[in-house]
Amino acid sequence: TQLLEQSPQFLSIQEGENLTVYCNSSSVFSSLQWYRQEPGEGPVLLVTVVTGGEVKKLKRLTFQFGDARKDSSLHITAAQPGDTGLYLCAGARGSARQLTFGSGTQLTVLP
Amino acid sequence: DTGVSQNPRHKITKRGQNVTFRCDPISEHNRLYWYRQTLGQGPEFLTYFQNEAQLEKSRLLSDRFSAERPKGSFSTLEIQRTEQGDSAMYLCASSAGERGRSTERHFGDGTRLSIL
Numbered sequence: 001t002q003l004l005e006q007s008p009q010f011l012s013i014q015e016g017e018n019l020t021v022y023c024n025s026s027s028v029f030s031s032l033q034w035y036r037q038e039p040g041e042g043p044v045l046l047v048t049v050v051t052g053g054e055v056k057k058l059k060r061l062t063f064q065f066g067d068a069r070k071d072s073s074l075h076i077t078a079a080q081p082g083d084t085g086l087y088l089c090a091g092a093r094g095s096a097r098q099l100t101f102g103s104g105t106q107l108t109v110l111p
Numbered sequence: 112d113t114g115v116s117q118n119p120r121h122k123i124t125k126r127g128q129n130v131t132f133r134c135d136p137i138s139e140h141n142r143l144y145w146y147r148q149t150l151g152q153g154p155e156f157l158t159y160f161q162n163e164a165q166l167e168k169s170r171l172l173s174d175r176f177s178a179e180r181p182k183g184s185f186s187t188l189e190i191q192r193t194e195q196g197d198s199a200m201y202l203c204a205s206s207a208g209e210r211g212r213s214t215e216r217h218f219g220d221g222t223r224l225s226i227l
Contacts (some may be wrong), residue, residue: 004153033215042115042202042218043154088153099216101146101153 003027004091004102012108016078021105023072023089030092032065032072033099037086079109113137115219117203123225124193131189132222136205143186144216145178146202147171154202160186190224198226 005024013019023032031050035043047056049065049072056063060083062075072089090101116135124130136143141162146154157176159167162183172178175193180186190197200223204216 009151035218040223041220042204043216044218045215048215090153099156101155103151103153106151 003100004089006087006089006102006105008105009103010106010108012110013079015080015109015111018075018077019079019107020073020075021087021107023074023091023102025070025091027091027093028069030069032069032092033090034063034072034074035088035090037088037104038084043086043088076107079107081109081111083107084109115203115205115217117201117219117222119222120220121223121225123227125227126193126195128193129189129191130193130224131187132201132203132224134186134188134203134219136185136203137217138184140205140207140217141183142206143180144204144206145186145188146204148200148202148221149198157188193224193226195226198224200224 003025007022031048033048034046036046037043047058047063049056049063052067052069054065060077064073076083086104086106088101088104090099092099118133122130143160145157147157148154156169157172158178160180163180175191178188200221202218202221204218206216
């Protein structure tokens with residue numbers, strides 16, 4: 001059983017469209033991170049959220065941590081081909097070294 | 112570039128052979144992690160070092176797997192008697208590890224292992 005469920009698993013959209021991907025769990029996390037991974041490379045950290053209800057913005061990306069700290073969403077406005085990649089959420093419970101990854105959302109933005 | 116470095120980037124070997132991967136973390140980071148990632152999945156935790164001490168191992172890490180970090184700097188991951196199921200991307204990450212704060216992993220680009 002996957003501790004963190006990400007949806008959708010695959011998403012293909014046209015340049016300029018908006019999209020939201022989700023990360024859900026039945027467990028409470030002390031913090032949650034989002035990473036982006038491109039083929040042949042390691043994941044790169046985008047953001048860390050730690051407070052229930054927290055919203056963070058990174059240019060066209062908006063990250064939200066659920067009030068109960070069990071879920072998170074990533075919204076991308078006016079997607080660009082450079083946004084293409086595997087988006088991974090990762091939750092920390094207890095000790096910060098206990099980081100569990102979801103299975104990811106593979107995003108493709110078509111020009 | 113002072114990021115996490117992993118070598119080799121690719122390794123192809125026959126089933127039954129032993130392989131060893133190396134990870135050089137960011138120099139000031141005292142925490143080092145190994146993960147395994149298969150196609151279409153997120154990284155799965157294998158093991159964790161704080162300085163030279165191996166403090167945690169996943170149940171995924173069978174007795175064919177061993178990891179070391181002898182001087183608290185670089186780390187090696189060895190797989191003995193490789194099996195086809197070992198084919199995956201092996202990722203190394205490091206972090207600064209400040210008490211009371213969530214630690215942000217900095218990942219290397221991984222070693223892709225293919226077992227023939």
